[in-house]
Amino acid sequence: MSAAPELRVDRVACTGHGLCATLLPGRIRLDEWGYPVVDDPAVARAEGERAVTFCPARALYWSDRA
Ligand code: SF4
DSSP states (O other): OOOOOOEEEOTTTOOOOOHHHHHSTTTEEEOTTSOEEESOOOOOHHHHHHHHHHOTTOOEEETTOO
C-alpha cells in the first residue's frame, strides 16, 4: 500500500507570488519573505489541486510526481 501523496513546494522554482496561500488558506501560509510554508502536507487532492494548477511558477506539486 502506498502512502497518500503530499503537497510540496519546489523552493527553487517558487517565485513567491503567494497565490497558493490565497487559494489554500489554513493549509499554506507565507513566511516573512512571502514564500509558502505547508504546515501539514497531507492535503486532499480535491482540496489542493486548484493551487497546484494555478501556481504561476509550476512550483507546487504532489509528492508522487515523476
Ligand atoms: S503560487 Fe507558486 S510561485 Fe507563488 S508562492 Fe505559491 S508555490 Fe510559490
